Amino acid sequence: MIAPAQSLPTGRRHLIGIAGLSPQDITELLDLAEAEVAVSRQVEKKKSVLKGRTQINLFFEASTRTQASFELAGKRLGADVMNMSVASSSVKKGETLIDTAMTLNAMRPDLLVVRHHSAGAVALLAQKVACSVVNAGDGAHEHPTQALLDALTIRRHKGRIARLVVAICGDVLHSRVARSNILLLNALGAEVRVVAPSTLLPSGIDQMGVRVFRRMDEGLKGADVVMMLRLQRERMEGAFVPSVREYFRYFGLDAAKLAHAKPDALVMHPGPMNRGVEIASEIADGPASVIEEQVEMGVAVRMAVIEHLIGLSAEGNT
Ligand code: NCD
Numbered sequence: 001m002i003a004p005a006q007s008l009p010t011g012r013r014h015l016i017g018i019a020g021l022s023p024q025d026i027t028e029l030l031d032l033a034e035a036e037v038a039v040s041r042q043v044e045k046k047k048s049v050l051k052g053r054t055q056i057n058l059f060f061e062a063s064t065r066t067q068a069s070f071e072l073a074g075k076r077l078g079a080d081v082m083n084m085s086v087a088s089s090s091v092k093k094g095e096t097l098i099d100t101a102m103t104l105n106a107m108r109p110d111l112l113v114v115r116h117h118s119a120g121a122v123a124l125l126a127q128k129v130a131c132s133v134v135n136a137g138d139g140a141h142e143h144p145t146q147a148l149l150d151a152l153t154i155r156r157h158k159g160r161i162a163r164l165v166v167a168i169c170g171d172v173l174h175s176r177v178a179r180s181n182i183l184l185l186n187a188l189g190a191e192v193r194v195v196a197p198s199t200l201l202p203s204g205i206d207q208m209g210v211r212v213f214r215r216m217d218e219g220l221k222g223a224d225v226v227m228m229l230r231l232q233r234e235r236m237e238g239a240f241v242p243s244v245r246e247y248f249r250y251f252g253l254d255a256a257k258l259a260h261a262k263p264d265a266l267v268m269h270p271g272p273m274n275r276g277v278e279i280a281s282e283i284a285d286g287p288a289s290v291i292e293e294q295v296e297m298g299v300a301v302r303m304a305v306i307e308h309l310i311g312l313s314a315e316g317n318t
Contacts, residue, residue: 003216015145016122017141017183018184026309028308030148030152030302033297033300033304034152034300035304037077037300040299045076047082049311050077050078050280051078051079053107053311054080054082054111055070056079056104057070057071057082057247058115059085059086060114062085063136065271067136070113073303073305074306084104097116098122101125101128103131105130108131111131112125112133113134114138116139117138119141119176134305140176142180142183147181148304150177150184150227151185152301154266156293163269164190164224165190165224166177166193166223167193167194167220167227168181168195169195169196170230171231171240172194172196174232175230179208180268193212197214197251200240222262224262224266225265226265227268228279229269230270230271230278231274248277249276251269254282266290268289269284
């Protein structure tokens with residue numbers, strides 16, 4: 001059972017965040033995602049568990065990989081998938097979030113996958129519509145499927161999450177990826193560190209069960225996983241970093257900084273990457289990098305989430 005705190009009395013189920021999921025919920029989703037990896041590696045990639053169901057991807061914020069990933073996930077499960085992005089919608093004409101949601105709701109979708117630039121917008125929308133809702137990223141709040149795909153990637157390499165040292169580095173302040181990962185990794189018993197300049201750390205970060213470092217050499221020492229974050233310049237008003245050159249010098253992942261982590265450490269990045277800003281190209285493309293694998297796991301995890309939320313009543317129909 002997923003999202004107990006997030007589901008409505010009518011039995012509709014949503015995935016709004018990692019908050020509210022138990023360690024068992026998370027592990028079940030990761031196990032289901034393993035099976036979906038196998039499906040995606042077959043020549044014939046299509047299941048029919050969601051045949052006849054309608055999924056709408058409603059993106060109020062630009063996205064390439066997440067939208068493509070949700071689209072493929074829905075299609076591989078047999079659903080009809082429609083993409084709707086803000087640029088081509090009436091939101092530009094002044095329609096509100098809820099108006100848009102209600103209009104789509106009237107078309108009777110089974111699932112809405114929603115990305116929005118405001119924290120809390122997806123949870124609000126989930127209260128208004130009659131179908132399941134998956135949060136594909138809301139402001140700096142949560143991005144639960146990203147944390148799940150990161151966990152799946154880590155688990156496949158390390159065999160577990162518990163007791164691993166994971167260093168999350170960079171623009172933690174603006175990052176929903178960091179927030180969801182901190183919640184998930186803590187739930188599964190990892191030792192979570194964040195490494196960032198003070199200007200890119202949210203207040204209250206020390207209450208999230210992480211150890212805070214302001215130097216890469218200290219924060220990466222003995223790490224099993226180094227998770228880099230994109231410098232989210234579009235969310236910054238004013239100067240959070242002196243210059244990107246300066247930022248790379250102190251916080252960009254290069255060979256010298258990575259040398260402080262364990263020799264078999266994994267390097268991760270949710271994408272899109274700013275090469276030469278938060279990560280050197282030689283590291284992004286190097287042997288420790290699992291960045292492309294994260295993309296593959298993204299489809300599998302989203303298949304698992306969708307199947308779990310809306311495919312259950314069609315069980316046995318694969
Ligand atoms: C992340 C996001 O949108 O939060 N990217 C993604 O999901 N592909 C991370 C980011 O934008 O930096």
